[in-house]
Amino acid sequence: MTIPFPGSASLGDGDGDGSPRAGDSPPFYARFSTASAALVYAGQVHRAEELGTARCLRGEGAWWLPVHLSLRAARDSVPSCGGALYAEHDGLLVRDRGWGEAPARGTGPERASLAPVPLAEVVRTAGLTATPPAAVAQVTVLASGTRLADLIRRALDLRLTVAYQRVELTPLFADGPARPAYAVDLAAAPGDVPPSLIAALERDPFVLVCRRAADDLLVQHRQASPLPDRALAALVDHGVWVLATGGHGCARLTAHGERLPGTAFVRLGRDVPLTPMDPGAEWPDTLPEPPEVTVVPARGHGQRVDAVLLSDEALACLPLVLEGRTLAETARLVRGRDRHLLIAPGGLLEDLPVGEPLHCLGPGQLYLPLGHRLRPLLPPAARRELFPALGGDAIVLTATGGHAFALSQAVPAWYLWAGEPPEIDVQLPPGVERTLRLVDHELMPETGGGERQTARRSSFLPRFTPPRPFRTRRGANTPTSINRPGWQEEAWALEQAGDLRRAAELHNRNNQPLQAARLYERAAELEERP
Incomplete structure (x- = not known):
């Protein structure tokens, strides 16, 4: 916005209080050590349309600008840009004292020794400065x-x-x-x-x-x-x-x-010619074939990690990532032939350096890679019909195909690095142990020669037999079911059944607000997504 000033005279044409001064000869000159300071001053005292014909003087290692201002205005404006004011007297430029009358005598450079240069040369010398x-x-x-x-x-x-x-x-x-x-x-x-x-x-x-x-x-x-x-x-x-x-x-x-x-x-490089309308053509009676459902990249701001798809190589690195972390207590692993699924009640909610992170699209346990979506977009009812999760299965869709995992075969993730425990020696008082051995000896049947049979039998001596953990090698037996706290099992069952809000309430009541928030978020997304 330009603020209008009364009159048409520039600030550079003034006499006394700023009124126009007669005559073309400038009464004063301003000396600046740098071209940048000279340009700043020129922008202050001249209007833009006047600068097209403006000239500057060069000499004595400095830049000189003619000043068409009163003495008072010149003394106020020139020092603001780091310049010095000079008055011309008998062809010499004499330095102004800063008070009293303008100098009438003195020494200084000759006015004729200064060479005129166009203002564009001052612009070139000053160059450009960086701005925020x-x-x-x-x-x-x-x-x-x-x-x-x-x-x-x-x-x-x-x-x-x-x-x-x-x-x-x-x-x-x-x-x-x-x-x-x-x-x-x-x-x-x-x-x-x-x-x-x-x-x-x-x-x-x-x-x-x-x-x-x-x-x-x-x-x-x-x-x-x-x-x-x-x-x-x-x-x-x-x-x-x-x-x-x-x-x-x-x-x-x-x-x-x-x-x-x-x-x-x-x-570019591909022509799309325009064709005239065929007046005799009729609309086709058949509907076009629907496109195949595929997984394509898409923007996904704020998506959380609900699960991770692992290859055999990533599975081998998983113990190094999870051992000692809180996530190892709740994470579950579902092993497959060459792909494996790492999940947790309420979602992993952590970025892991292994595997491909997934987010739960729903309904049920339907997962897509982060930053991907289905094409075409499908409503929840269509996804439920096209990808039914029978028997609590989890379905993972990628750009190259799909995988199904049986959630009933899920085991704790810590089974990967928990090997055989050491043999436990049950410590009993000596008297109790002798008594149990005598009872055990008396119950052993005798053989024909009067010796007692040493066949396999159940001993009365107590033994500590820990459960065998899940093994990671191929060909291992099917893992046993997981004994988890009751509320976690209930929340996990509700999540698999699609009752995300009740599962979120269980997590919230048991001091797991992040998992509860993620479940509420997933429930809201299912209601809002097309």
Whole structure:
């Protein structure tokens, strides 16, 4: 927004309190040690339309700007940019004292020794400075033809509006050969251009990302000149200026051809001819064949890990991952021929470095890999009919096929690394042990020679026989059922039956809020998903 000031005179034309001063000869000169400071001051005291014909002086290792201001205004404005005020007297530039009248005598550089230079040279010397990152709704990208198609397709994937035009770039501040390129305009409506896309383009040394400061001025993204954009655009003589740092350099852009939409690159190289309507054709009587249900990649923000699909190699690494972790107490393993399923009541809810993470799509125990969905989308009733979980089975669908696991064969995950326990020696008092041995001896039957039979029999001496844990080698016997706390078994049964809310209530009552929250979330997803 531009704030209007009364009158048409610039701040640089003043007398006393700012009224226009007659005459073309400037009363004062401002000396700056850097071109950046000179540009900042020029932007303060001149309007943009006046800078097209403005001139600067160069000499004495400094930059000099004519000052058409009153003495009071000049003394106030020049030091604000780190400059020093000089007054011209008898062809010499005399340093102002800062108080009283303007200096009438003194020594200093000769005015004639300063060489005039265009303001564009000051802009070139000052260069560009980095600016803080900010969201932008539009950028212009200069790229070669080899990167054009990939750039446009990626921008269209991000739902950006794309237009491009063939251009020619020639050196701006020097003579040199022209270089062909393409100018690609990326616009987001509504919203902003994704910062990740801009960051990726900026890492490419053969791509230049610019912001359009004016119709005829492009400035490198996150860069700015000390001179304001509107004032900088007033210096453009013809064509479009491109100002950039680093290895890109500054160039003059000349457009060729027409500005075209980027949608043509979606099917580049593949013609889709238009055909006239056949007035005699009738609609087909048969319905089209429905597409095959497949698993395809899709965006899945915030998905939680409910289970993990393991190969034989991943299963061998699982003890190293789970041993000593709290998850080992609740996790269950269902072994298959060459694929295995790691699950837990309420979901694993942890990212494991082995296997393929799964999320429960439902209804029942229907799992998909994280970041995937079914194509076409199916409502819960259709999924229940197409993938019935008979007898409490779990079904895992992947991009290459499907697997079914019998949940009744699930065993604790710690069976993988729990081997044979040591032999337990039952300690009894000596008197009790002697008595039991005598009773055991008396009950042994005698043989024909009067000796007692040593055949296999049940001894009265107690023995501690621990249960044999599940073995991981192939050909092992079917594992026994799991003895778990009653509420966990009940919650697991409710989850398999599809009663997720009651299962969540059990977890919540037994101080497992994460599992309860995940079950409530799954129940809500089944109600909301198509």
